[in-house]
Amino acid sequence: MRQAIWLAAIVGTACLIGSYFNATRRTNLEARIVKTDAEWRAQLTPEQYRVTRQKGTECAFTGKSWDNKQAGQYRCVCCDNLLFDSSTKFESGTGWPSFFQPATEKSTVTESDWSFFMRRTEVMCQACLAHLGHVFEDGPKPTGARYCINSEAMKFIPAGETEIPPTSPAKKD
Numbered sequence: 363m364r365q366a367i368w369l370a371a372i373v374g375t376a377c378l379i380g381s382y383f384n385a386t387r388r389t390n391l392e393a394r395i396v397k398t399d400a401e402w403r404a405q406l407t408p409e410q411y412r413v414t415r416q417k418g419t420e421c422a423f424t425g426k427s428w429d430n431k432q433a434g435q436y437r438c439v440c441c442d443n444l445l446f447d448s449s450t451k452f453e454s455g456t457g458w459p460s461f462f463q464p465a466t467e468k469s470t471v472t473e474s475d476w477s478f479f480m481r482r483t484e485v486m487c488q489a490c491l492a493h494l495g496h497v498f499e500d501g502p503k504p505t506g507a508r509y510c511i512n513s514e515a516m517k518f519i520p521a522g523e524t525e526i527p528p529t530s531p532a533k534k535d
């Protein structure tokens with residue numbers, strides 16, 4: 363019984379600390395594209411909303427892009443910001459689309475993530491702060507980085523298709 367109380371106290375404290383960091387860590391990041399929660403809900407599918415605006419994770423091997431080997435660009439499903447290029451995509455075996463670097467220096471931004479009692483590095487869209495996934499340090503050369511990204515957070519534009527003009531939101535400022 364005493365052990366159970368201690369365990370509950372430890373887990374409870376860890377939860378409080380975790381939620382404190384999650385609630386406060388956004389203060390120094392500013393989105394250039396800001397929409398209300400209702401606007402995001404109206405624009406996105408429920409799964410896209412859950413992943414990008416509520417930091418969800420799609421199940422491995424279920425997303426539309428993990429096994430996509432086509433050449434093209436991966437853009438933010440929320441704001442069209444160019445995120446990743448197919449030339450940096452590699453087979454990680456995890457079931458999530460994986461890249462060794464973002465497409466441009468305006469593609470992503472990272473921040474420490476303390477959820478689930480783990481210290482990980484969260485990857486977000488630099489333009490609208492959509493949650494994309496996490497980056498790890500066990501990737502291939504030349505960067506050694508493994509950007510583990512949810513398919514739901516991205517839209518794929520095959521090479522040669524110009525659905526989105528080059529004046530994307532990333533270049534507006």
Ligand SMILES: [Zn+2]
Pocket residue numbers: 438439440441442443487488489490491492
């Ligand atoms: Zn975005």
